Amino acid sequence: MNFKENIANLLAENIKDISYEEILLSIEIPPDSSKGDFAFPCFRLSKALKKAPNIIATELSQSMIKPDYIEKIETVAGYLNFFVGRANYVKNILEGNYLDITKTGNKQVILIDYASLNIAKPFHIGHIKNVVVGDSLYRIFKFLGYNCIGINHLGDWGTQFGKLIVAYRKWGNKEEVENKGIVELLRLYIKFHDEAEKDPTLNDQGREWFSKIEKGDKEAIDIWNWFKDISLDYFNMLCDKLDIHMDYFIGESFYMDKLSSLIDTLSSKGILTESEGAQIISLDEYNLPPCLVLKKDGSSLYATRDLAAAIYRKNEFNFDKCIYITASEQKLHFNQVFKSLEKAGYTWANKLIHIAHGLVNLESGKISTRNGNIITLEEWIDEATEKTLKIIEEKNPALSNKLKVAEQVGIGAIIFSNLFYNSGKDVTFSWETALRFDGETGPYVQYTHSRCCSLMRKNEADIDVSHVDFSLLIDDTSFELVKLISSFPDSIISSAEKYEPMYIARHLIEICKAFNKFYNEYAILVDDAKVKNTRLYLVNAVRNVLREGLNLLCIKAPEEM
RNA sequence: GCACAUAUAGCUCAAUCGGAUAGAGUGCCAGACUUCGAAUCUGGAUGUUGUAGGUUCGAUUCCUACUAUGUGCACCA
Numbered sequence: 001m002n003f004k005e006n007i008a009n010l011l012a013e014n015i016k017d018i019s020y021e022e023i024l025l026s027i028e029i030p031p032d033s034s035k036g037d038f039a040f041p042c043f044r045l046s047k048a049l050k051k052a053p054n055i056i057a058t059e060l061s062q063s064m065i066k067p068d069y070i071e072k073i074e075t076v077a078g079y080l081n082f083f084v085g086r087a088n089y090v091k092n093i094l095e096g097n098y099l100d101i102t103k104t105g106n107k108q109v110i111l112i113d114y115a116s117l118n119i120a121k122p123f124h125i126g127h128i129k130n131v132v133v134g135d136s137l138y139r140i141f142k143f144l145g146y147n148c149i150g151i152n153h154l155g156d157w158g159t160q161f162g163k164l165i166v167a168y169r170k171w172g173n174k175e176e177v178e179n180k181g182i183v184e185l186l187r188l189y190i191k192f193h194d195e196a197e198k199d200p201t202l203n204d205q206g207r208e209w210f211s212k213i214e215k216g217d218k219e220a221i222d223i224w225n226w227f228k229d230i231s232l233d234y235f236n237m238l239c240d241k242l243d244i245h246m247d248y249f250i251g252e253s254f255y256m257d258k259l260s261s262l263i264d265t266l267s268s269k270g271i272l273t274e275s276e277g278a279q280i281i282s283l284d285e286y287n288l289p290p291c292l293v294l295k296k297d298g299s300s301l302y303a304t305r306d307l308a309a310a311i312y313r314k315n316e317f318n319f320d321k322c323i324y325i326t327a328s329e330q331k332l333h334f335n336q337v338f339k340s341l342e343k344a345g346y347t348w349a350n351k352l353i354h355i356a357h358g359l360v361n362l363e364s365g366k367i368s369t370r371n372g373n374i375i376t377l378e379e380w381i382d383e384a385t386e387k388t389l390k391i392i393e394e395k396n397p398a399l400s401n402k403l404k405v406a407e408q409v410g411i412g413a414i415i416f417s418n419l420f421y422n423s424g425k426d427v428t429f430s431w432e433t434a435l436r437f438d439g440e441t442g443p444y445v446q447y448t449h450s451r452c453c454s455l456m457r458k459n460e461a462d463i464d465v466s467h468v469d470f471s472l473l474i475d476d477t478s479f480e481l482v483k484l485i486s487s488f489p490d491s492i493i494s495s496a497e498k499y500e501p502m503y504i505a506r507h508l509i510e511i512c513k514a515f516n517k518f519y520n521e522y523a524i525l526v527d528d529a530k531v532k533n534t535r536l537y538l539v540n541a542v543r544n545v546l547r548e549g550l551n552l553l554c555i556k557a558p559e560e561m
Numbered sequence: 562g563c564a565c566a567u568a569u570a571g572c573u574c575a576a577u578c579g580g581a582u583a584g585a586g587u588g589c590c591a592g593a594c595u596u597c598g599a600a601u602c603u604g605g606a607u608g609u610u611g612u613a614g615g616u617u618c619g620a621u622u623c624c625u626a627c628u629a630u631g632u633g634c635a636c637c638a
Contacts, residue, residue: 118638155638157638158637158638159637159638160637160638252638275635276635276636277636278635278636280635280636287564288564288634289563289564289633289634289635290635292635292636294636295635295636296636297636299636301635301636301637301638302637302638305638327632328565328566328631328632328633329632329633330633330638331565331566331632331633332564332565332632332633332634333633333638335565356566358566358567358631359631359632361631388600391600395598395599395600396598409600420574421573421574421575422574422575424566424567425566425567425574426566426567426630426631426632427573433572433573433587436573436586436587437600438586438587438600438601439585439586439587439600440573440574440585440586440587441586441600443600444600444601446600447598447600447601448600448601450598451597451598451601454597454598455597455598458597459597494577502575503577506575506585509585509586510585513585513602516601516602517601517602517603519597519598519601519602520593520601520602520603521602523596523597524597525597526597560598561598561600
């Protein structure tokens, strides 16, 4: 038997998805053929091998396509000797700690700026993606061993507060605001914009009041602080509900006393120029429109505060990476800010990363707070919770803490639907899809998890390891599940590398599908102690992976639902 | 006008560095609960990957043009 036949034999023995003849055919490629002749069949083999145990498949697919593949294949043969048969592979995966992956990030500091919403406005369905992508990435990087810092760059400064004060003084009163909180602030905000259509001088009054805030006028500052407190209470309430954690609330107003030194620095570097009365940083060399730093009246802008914030963060936290998460509308803005910092000579500017997520539209058109075309996040949560409660009443009326579980599942559905798709894409919200609980959804994963828990619970005793026989798990259905568990860490790494929790969400769905198939095909709690304990061993692994996976997506994993 | 996205099954979306017969869910049709939870599972039908070219042994993927949609572009954030 020659070398190739030997390899083919080993492969065919280990991999049921591909025949010996096929393998032999694929390996029988002259190594000196031109690229086109052998690349295709080689790839054919390596792709088929993806169905094989992970380590073998990865090694092969990496090596086969390269010119020196004959040499590499000998290395692969070495690997194969470690995995004689599926049983050993299963043992390896299930006995090893399948969630313990290389902690690549040792001590590196990753700062994530997310959930940076404007205060005095309600959370709407377009905001959830930002919050949830941010918190999920926070959890993912933390899991990988990075030192994460979550910062909320609160939008608590700007002309809008002047406008709100005008509206409050004209049409609001203390009792209403105290009783209704953010709802009343929204009403005033909408009212202001309605009235300003008819009477544009209101906008001037708004600017005047904002300028009073900036100058420290007591009445203005008091109202501003009051509104800010209301907003923060509301924000914290929602964060508690969603189980979102922020390390720091450092809003835009925080940077007000740091702007003058920023301007000094920029002008001493000679990159500040005057244009049409305003102070700008020209970005012609980057083929970008200029970055406006100061208005002609000398007051600051959004970009000014972001420049100051970046420098402050670098000095204060000395980050290795700083990730900004915002809607895609702000792409140009961050591009300008980052390039301005680069132009100013800050070498760390390349460590600033902007992750833009898509916009959410309504079927009735674009979301707009100022004309009231919004669906708030609370409405979505309430609807989802209510629907879940109905399902629980129908399917599991004996459940003890129904309301709590209903909220966890309802919110789980919302979060999952926000993380299951490519986060850069725009989406159109519809109640029909927003309240779907079947198929590729959060509740499907949660349901599968609670099924695992149920099995573990029903077994009462601990798994008896002395009865575990991994060769009972080498059938295709069980083995598929084992492979998916073993490759779960790859998805965590992909998610981190691409700043995209979607990979984890999709992997969880694959695990659930494989598990439910397994569950349907085999009885688990059987009399035979060997079979029972072995299958429970696998169930336990699935449960652990699902729980950790859901946690990385900021979703609760109730044990019963 | 300029810039940046996006376009894949009826609908919502995947497709790893350019790889094999482009895959899931949903909806539709047909099945599986006196048995570990049916929010589940099994089977079936569904495609000129926006259009036209180019590069390549090979293109949903890269390049060019065009079409459609979205977003941004000077004192808002």
